[in-house]
Amino acid sequence: MRQFILYMTGIFSILFLLYVYREDSQQLNDQSSIKIYASGSFISSWGPGPELKTLFEKQTGLKVSFIEMSDPGITLQKVSFSAEDATGDIVLGLDQFDIARFTEKVRWKDISHLNTISQSIFISSGLNLNELKNSDQFMKFIPYDWSAISFVKRSDSNYQINSLPDLLQPNLKSKIAFEDPRTSSPGLQFLLWVASTQNEDQAIQFLKDLNAHAHSFSPSWSTAYGLFKNKNADVVLSYITSPIYHLVEENDSNYQALEFSEGLPVQVEFMGLLASCKNCEAAQKFISFVQSKDGQRIIMNKNYMLPMDKQITEGTAFDTLRVFKLLDFKVYSKEEINKWLRIWSDIRKNDG
Amino acid sequence: MMGKINGKLLTSLLLIFFLSPVVIILYYFKINLDFPIDDFILAFKNSLIQSLATAGICLLGSVLLVPGLSRVKNKWFASMMAASLLPSLLPSIFTILIIFSYFKTFPFGHTGIILIFTMTYFGFSTVALYRAYQALVNRYAGVIDIYNVSWWDRYLKIYLPLLKQDLVNIFLIIMLGCFSSLSVPLLAGGGRGANVELLIYESIYINGQWATASLVAIIQIFLMLGLGFYLNQNRISVSARTPSIIYDFKKMNFSFIIFFIYTATYIVGYFFQVVQSFFKVDLKQLYWAEFSQALTHSFLLSLFSISIFLALSTAIIYLHYTRTRSQFLMYFLLPSSTVVGFSLYLFFPEKSSLVRELIKVSLGLNLIYFLALYKSYIQPQFSSIQSQMDVCRIYGLNFSTALRQVISPQLKSSLVISMQILFLFSFCEFALIKAAGSQILFSGVFMERLISTYRLEQGFIYSFIILCAVFLFFRITRFFIHESY
Amino acid sequence: MLQAYFESIKYVGHLLPISLLRIFVGYFYLQQALADWKMRILSNSNVSDLIIDALSSDKMPYWYRIFLSEHVIPHWNVYAFILVGLQLAVGLSYLIGYVVRPASIIGLFLCLNYIAIGSSQQELFFRMMIACQVTFMWVGAGRCLGLDYFFYKRYRGIWW
Known part of the structure; x- marks a missing residue:
């Protein structure tokens, strides 16, 4: 009897697996839905993904499904292996460094004709994206949100930081939480910010001095921000929109992003359409939707990043954001990025 | 079949x-073998220092505490033992935040890394060694009592040699945990903290060399293998578990207090964060x-x-x-x-x-x-x-x-x-x-x-x-x- | 086990004709299972329509009618899956001659269901199937040209 029960269990298990596999194949062969690679925070219930999906599906009748991207490098590596069999259509959430470092192995469709937000709108945001035109690599991507990197402190603290050298003030020793450029995008932004505002020798010396001066170099933004929120550090490298989050979600206006005389570096997030897309026309509609007023509003409110069109911020908490002096958006090559990362690694290794 | x-x-x-x-x-x-060998040597040296020191401190502490802990019996004991495993099981960011909150100036560098790792793994090593020790005591205590061996001699000359295999296993597991950690050395290490896992990470994300990363991971395995083999040379068999012998248990002793302080340090910090979060x-x-x-x-x-x-x-x-x-x-x-x-x-x-x-x-x-x-x-x-x-x-x-x-x-x-x-x-x-x-x-x-x-x-x-x-x-x-x- | 499979012809050869019938019926069940899998499960076609038509049949016992309308029709896809699974289990069991006696009980139950919901033209066929399966169960048809012989030699008992 026991053998019979085991036999029946085996049969039904195999059948169940076949049934599930069949669901798999159906989903994979489902040509009618657009598949979008995006980060976990984007597609979670508090991120912009679900609301974008709902509104887009309602407006167009086209289905959207998200594929969580743990890391752009890993995801694009897999896409490059899969070639024409790659699952996704659109990739969201690539910043300028991801594009420089990871996108060359993958083929992309030219979607420059879909870029609906004009240069004049960028300028009204204070954002100068002129350099994008000079880069063939970036022509295949469309920006959809941005923010500037700065330092955030509590308003009731009386640190005066107006420029990069001010970070080395004695009263700030072990007070600033940084992110490690090797493992964190804001950290990499900071590294290249230092590199672009000073000559190489000055920048290296500054980084060496900072190495000894900082509270810590966290592996990720979340750890650094956690240290700041926990009051282990008084200042943290973050985004200028971080205080807006606290204002809106926590009703706390005690956070302030700092202005720097050198100008703040900008991080822009891009989206691209894979050449191996299965549902290319529908995907292009989604790309246009993300750039629409509705799409930009959702991204701004949920992602806590600034929209490409400044008018979207009117009447919202983002409108209270002061106008910062920004550096022109710069396109870095992979070699330049890696060069500075190696300089940083050497500085860290030779520390002490 | x-x-x-x-x-x-x-x-x-x-x-x-x-x-x-x-x-x-x-x-x-x-495979691209073009990775700087001196980087690897430095990373491996750092990993070794951090992991050996952590494993050594954890085991030493466990070896000293376990005999005392085995004489304690109270209603908090089982819960405390379970709670002491928390640091090794929760995400490292929690451990980092809790430990940082206890320091005005955190000692970055090898000291800081070893401190965080020790905090993470000490509970695990004590609990693991305690279990192994209990099994031995249950089997041999009756015989040893007949020969009227002193407590200290009993522990040093009889039980510890029999626990050698367990000590090796615990040592290797802690070393492995330290080797594979990225966040802690990066955050708490200062400049000298770079370890093999960071080298793997850099190979992947900065150089895009997955195969090199895998090769480094294999080298890591073989080096651990060699260390484990060396330590495993003189295996001594450990007895199976038998029912407990009734002892004259105490409600509390010095070992219990020390271990309680260790557990409470983490738990209090953790619960403080949780309670704060509930209010916020x-x-x-x-x-x-x-x-x-x-x-x-x-x-x-x-x-x-x-x-x-x-x-x-x-x-x-x-x-x-x-x-x-x-x-x-x-x-x-x-x-x-x-x-x-x-x-x-x-x-x-x-x-x-x-x-x-x-x-x-x-x-x-x-x-x-x-x-x-x-x-x-x-x-x-x-x-x-x-x-x-x-x-x-x-x-x-x-x-x-x-x-x-x-x-x-x-x-x-x-x-x-x-x-x-x-x-x-x-x-x-x-x-x-x-x-x-x-x-x-x-x-x-x-x-x-x-x-x-x-x-x-x-x-x-x-x-x-x-x-x-x-x-x-x-x-x-x-x-x-x-x-x- | 393979040796026992062929050895069974020598020692239980009187069951050979029944075993051949068993293999044929097993093949029939497997074919049905595959067809139902493609039609009912993969293409997701609505089985409940068939059952609703069958509810009007006068052969169906009252309690069975209630069971079908209240439990089976609302969850027709689950029952369709179970039915295909049972057909597959019976078919495979008959084909390889493994746990034939318990499988024939399930086959019996399946045939009774088909009689209840099928048309009157099919009724004779399913009665024949019931007769075959009763025979398989009675004589232990898996013992010849089947894996049941291997287990019968070792364990004896009513199930082999």
Whole structure:
């Protein structure tokens, strides 16, 4: 009897697996839905993904499904292996460094004709994206949100930081939480910010001095921000929109992003359409939707990043954001990025 | 039918399984040996310093505390032992924040890393050694009492040599944990903190050299293998568990107080954060629907992981039964979640069903944790069971009958403890799941998503709820274990 | 086990004709299972329509009618899956001659169902099938040209 029960269990298990596999194949062969690679925070219930999906599906009748991207490098590596069999259509959430470092192995469709937000709108945001035109690599991507990197402190603290050298003030020793450029995008932004505002020798010396001066170099933004929120550090490298989050979600206006005389570096997030897309026309509609007023509003409110069109911020908490002096958006090559990362690694290794 | 399976074929299959992540990555990528050797030497030196110091301090502390702890019996004891495992099980960001909050000026560098690692692993090493020690005491105490051996002589000259295998296993597991950590050396290490895992990370994300990363991971394994082999040269068998002998227990002693202080340091810090979070967060901001979905998926993951764990355990027990040489398998501990996760990501299709994702992640969990759990809890039992298995085999008892009637009753509690730990990892793991590109939401990933988007307070609250659920599971399965911690 | 499979012809050869019939019926069940899998499960076609039509049949017992309308029709896809699974189990069991006696009980149950919901033209066929399966169960048809012989030699008992 026991053998019979085991036999029946085996049969039904195999059948169940076949049934599930069949669901798999159906989903994979489902040509009618657009598949979008995006980060976990984007597609979670508090991120912009679900609301974008709902509104887009309602407006167009086209289905959207998200594929969580743990890391752009890993995801694009897999896409490059899969070639024409790659699952996704659109990739969201690539910043300028991801594009420089990871996108060359993958083929992309030219979607420059879909870029609906004009240069004049960028300028009204204070954002100068002129350099994008000079880069063939970036022509295949469309920006959809941005923010500037700065330092955030509590308003009731009386640190005066107006420029990069001010970070080395004695009263700030072990007070600033940084992110490690090797493992964190804001950290990499900071590294290249230092590199672009000073000559190489000055920048290296500054980084060496900072190495000894900082509270810590966290592996990720979340750890650094956690240290700041926990009051282990008084200042943290973050985004200028971080205080807006606290204002809106926590009703706390005690956070302030700092202005720097050198100008703040900008991080822009891009989206691209894979050449191996299965549902290319529908995907292009989604790309246009993300750039629409509705799409930009959702991204701004949920992602806590600034929209490409400044008018979207009117009447919202983002409108209270002061106008910062920004550096022109710069396109870095992979070699330049890696060069500075190696300089940083050497500085860290030779520390002490 | 099991009796007819070739032991050697099974060993080969297991070897392929444990090395599969590396094989998959080498299949896709070309090896590039152009990585700076002096970087590797520095990274390995740092890893070695950090891990050896941590393992040494943890074991030394455990060795000193365990005899005292075994004489204590009070109503808080079991809970304290369970709570002391928390630092090694929760995400490292919690441990980092808790420890940082105790220091005005944190001692960055090797000191800081060793401090955080020690805080993380001390509980684990004490609990593991305590269990092994209890088994010995139960077996030998009566005999030793007759010879009127002093307490100190008893411990130093009789029990410690018998515990050597356990000490080696615990030492290796702590070393492995330290080797595979990225966040702690990076954050607390200062400039000198760079370790092998960071080198692997840099190979992947900065240089885009996956194959080099895999090669470094293999070198890491072989170096650990060599160390383990060297330390394992003089294996001494450890007795199986027997019923407790009644002792003159005390309610409290110095060892208990020290261990209580250690546990309380972490727990108080953790609960302080949790309570603070409860006050700061609006209950409407808790994403219950997503959280309950994540919990359900993690529960299913735990079932799958446990099934694979049992299958692998059965395979290794079979190898012991047939006396097939398989000891070398025990050293293929794969520490790097990134390498294992990415190999699974390459191997499995991207968009798939719940079942396939569960299989993928549970394979990953077993690739990383199976050998460590097996070596800690199951292997120590084998020395006494081996003779019984030999007798079964000689008398023509087939493997399934021997497994059911002879081996399982004796290994039951060890298996249950391993399953409980795997259950907990299923709820807390996120690095592996993210690297494996899983499309299913698990509770560890959910916590990590919260933490990475300003929502640290929600992360603490959910971690607390997860721990309550896991603790409830432990209590329910506790009746399988004959003696408490 | 393979040796026992062929050895059974020598020792239980009187069951050979029944075994051949068993294999044929097993093949029939497998074919049905595959057809139903493609039609009912993969293409997701609505089985409940068939059952609703069958509800009007006068052969159907009252309690069975209630069971179908209240439990089966709302969850028709689950029952369709179970039915295909049972057909597959019976078919495979007959084909390889493994656990034939318990499988024939399930086959009997399946045939009774088909009689209840099928048309009157099919009724004779399913009665014949019931007769075959009773025979398989009675004589232990899996013992000849089947894996049941291996287990019968070792364990004896009513199930082999």
